[in-house]
Amino acid sequence: MKKLLLNALLPIPVFAYEVSGLSIESAYGVKSYLQSVTSPVDIVTGEEIKEKHPFDLRDIIFNRDGFSFSSAGGFGQTTSVYLWGCDPKRTLTFIDGIRINDFTTPNISANYEHLLLEDIEQIEIVKGVQSGVWGADAVAGVINIVTKKPREGFHIKAKGLLGDYNTKKAGISLSFANKKFDILLSYYWFKTSGYSAAEPKKSDPRYGKRWDELGWERDPYRNETFNLKTGWNITENDRFEAVVKSIDAVVHYDAASGTDAKDYDDPWGYGTTAFFNHYSQKAYKLQYSKHIKNNNITALFTKSTFKRSQFGGYEGEYREYTIKDKVDYNLGFVNLGFSKQHFIHNKSGGTSLNKRYHNNGYFITNVMNISNLLLSQSLRHDSYSAFKDKTTWKLGGKYFFKRDINIHGNWGTGYNVPTIDQLYNPYWGNPNLIPEKSIQWDVGVNIKGFNITYFKYSIKDMIEYDFATYKYKNVEGKSKIKGVDASYSIFLEPVYIRLNYTYLEAKDKNGKRLPRRPRNQFGFDIIWYPDENINIGFSGVYVGSRKDIGNVQTGYYTVINAFANMNILENLKFYVRLDNITDKYYQTVDGYATSGRALYTGFDFIF
Numbered sequence: 001m002k003k004l005l006l007n008a009l010l011p012i013p014v015f016a017y018e019v020s021g022l023s024i025e026s027a028y029g030v031k032s033y034l035q036s037v038t039s040p041v042d043i044v045t046g047e048e049i050k051e052k053h054p055f056d057l058r059d060i061i062f063n064r065d066g067f068s069f070s071s072a073g074g075f076g077q078t079t080s081v082y083l084w085g086c087d088p089k090r091t092l093t094f095i096d097g098i099r100i101n102d103f104t105t106p107n108i109s110a111n112y113e114h115l116l117l118e119d120i121e122q123i124e125i126v127k128g129v130q131s132g133v134w135g136a137d138a139v140a141g142v143i144n145i146v147t148k149k150p151r152e153g154f155h156i157k158a159k160g161l162l163g164d165y166n167t168k169k170a171g172i173s174l175s176f177a178n179k180k181f182d183i184l185l186s187y188y189w190f191k192t193s194g195y196s197a198a199e200p201k202k203s204d205p206r207y208g209k210r211w212d213e214l215g216w217e218r219d220p221y222r223n224e225t226f227n228l229k230t231g232w233n234i235t236e237n238d239r240f241e242a243v244v245k246s247i248d249a250v251v252h253y254d255a256a257s258g259t260d261a262k263d264y265d266d267p268w269g270y271g272t273t274a275f276f277n278h279y280s281q282k283a284y285k286l287q288y289s290k291h292i293k294n295n296n297i298t299a300l301f302t303k304s305t306f307k308r309s310q311f312g313g314y315e316g317e318y319r320e321y322t323i324k325d326k327v328d329y330n331l332g333f334v335n336l337g338f339s340k341q342h343f344i345h346n347k348s349g350g351t352s353l354n355k356r357y358h359n360n361g362y363f364i365t366n367v368m369n370i371s372n373l374l375l376s377q378s379l380r381h382d383s384y385s386a387f388k389d390k391t392t393w394k395l396g397g398k399y400f401f402k403r404d405i406n407i408h409g410n411w412g413t414g415y416n417v418p419t420i421d422q423l424y425n426p427y428w429g430n431p432n433l434i435p436e437k438s439i440q441w442d443v444g445v446n447i448k449g450f451n452i453t454y455f456k457y458s459i460k461d462m463i464e465y466d467f468a469t470y471k472y473k474n475v476e477g478k479s480k481i482k483g484v485d486a487s488y489s490i491f492l493e494p495v496y497i498r499l500n501y502t503y504l505e506a507k508d509k510n511g512k513r514l515p516r517r518p519r520n521q522f523g524f525d526i527i528w529y530p531d532e533n534i535n536i537g538f539s540g541v542y543v544g545s546r547k548d549i550g551n552v553q554t555g556y557y558t559v560i561n562a563f564a565n566m567n568i569l570e571n572l573k574f575y576v577r578l579d580n581i582t583d584k585y586y587q588t589v590d591g592y593a594t595s596g597r598a599l600y601t602g603f604d605f606i607f
């Protein structure tokens with residue numbers, strides 16, 4: 001292990017997309033070097049985010065291997081992210097270690113459409129089943145968004161953006177750090193008139209005409225995000241940290257796919273309804289870390305709250321108390337601990353639930369290196385108050401022929417738990433639901449800049465809505481997902497190239513393809529660095545055959561975006577971003593719009 005970690009620290013070329021030598025927090029629940037992770041990992045660096053200027057997570061993963069997404073319109077509209085072909089609810093998402101999966105929504109995933117990617121150090125993507133480490137809902141993998149730690153001294157960052165659809169963004173970040181104390185405080189404001197969430201469905205003879213040609217209403221969006229991250233080095237072995245993140249957003253939406261609606265409208269003649277949603281999410285973390293010889297002890301409390309005005313209102317809260325100890329030894333380390341989780345759902349669609357359940361989780365992970373062979377073993381036992389206990393595990397291995405040539409494999413079990421709403425809602429709840437069960441394995445090869453992984457899932461007792469009984473139920477049989485995830489990246493000075501491909505077979509128990517997941521997807525990034533002050537890039541994706549609900553074809557299209565960055569002064573950067581440069585007409589969900597060609601310009605000022 002020591003040899004492996006030393007290799008990870010050797011000098012490497014540094015540019016925006018370099019990830020070698022980085023540390024990662026979400027693979028084993030503690031900080032570890034990327035080289036010591038057996039699971040396939042993708043890292044989005046802070047430098048890449050600064051170059052591409054994404055509005056939300058959808059913008060940064062739209063062309064990455066292993067990912068696909070669908071969206072019910074443009075800015076702020078509900079977005080579903082599919083990792084390795086799994087439903088959004090099967091990806092566990094964190095911000096700085098705070099769980100942000102919103103169990104009050106049907107997606108049961110993070111609200112990616114509201115996450116402004118500002119002050120981000122990196123985005124960690126760990127692929128494959130991780131329930132042995134994290135417990136329920138980590139079947140597809142884990143996404144951890146890590147915010148920046150303040151640099152030494154006092155710094156001010158201001159930024160602004162203007163663009164099509166009457167889009168505006170502004171923000172300011174203040175930070176200070178010395179050897180004892182650090183703090184980052186930021187506020188970001190995003191507002192756009194947007195475009196219509198809905199457009200004609202493929203069966204509509206008007207399909208192919210954009211919203212403005214039809215005279216459909218814009219659906220605007222506003223987002224205000226506040227961040228606070230602070231730390232106190234009490235001694236060289238003791239540190240206290242606190243994180244507060246607040247998102248307040250309002251999004252206007254349409255009545256249904258293919259159906260336009262005003263803010264207050266009666267599109268079907270059943271009575272006037274308000275077609276806008278006020279969304280609020282808050283996340284908190286308190287953490288104390290203590291280093292004693294070979295022990296790194298951490299005690300933390302995290303909390304997430306969710307509130308939406310839509311359909312009479314939704315309110316819920318998640319709390320977690322964790323204590324863990326990372327113990328280093330000659331061959332590697334062991335991470336073991338205990339967590340207590342509370343799930344509270346107060347209101348659902350205007351109905352007062354006031355229900356809760358809790359879970360006690362016990363976990364241990366061992367990572368060790370024997371010569372050039374890296375081995376990981378994870379075991380976790382969860383005891384929920386609402387259903388039977390569950391024990392999950394994960395085994396991983398990685399053999400290094402050289403530092404940048406290795407083979408890896410992983411095998412593990414996972415599960416997804418029913419939500420409080422699915423269990424106890426008086427209209428569609430089913431108190432007899434049991435957790436979904438999963439088993440997954442993957443095997444792959446990394447050869448310098450080339451990575452390829454084959455993965456396979458089997459998912460049993462899937463929880464789905466039954467349109468015959470109008471309630472949730474466990475579906476008999478197994479859904480099976482398998483595929484290939486491949487990427488190649490190289491820096492041919494002065495050009496960086498990344499190519500990737502995903503092949504996916506995702507089928508239900510009857511062998512029918514699961515909707516909204518493309519069978520084939522190609523992505524690319526090409527960035528030219530003529531000198532240290534300028535870069536120009538193109539990012540694109542080709543989506544092959546993809547069937548929506550109702551067997552509607554929504555694939556077979558290519559979208560290309562472009563961007564350019566220029567350092568005008570030492571502390572001032574100007575940039576432009578051009579989306580959908582060919583003005584391609586396409587839909588990710590039948591009857592919902594996507595952006596046409598759109599230009600945005602902005603600046604970043606750092607003092």
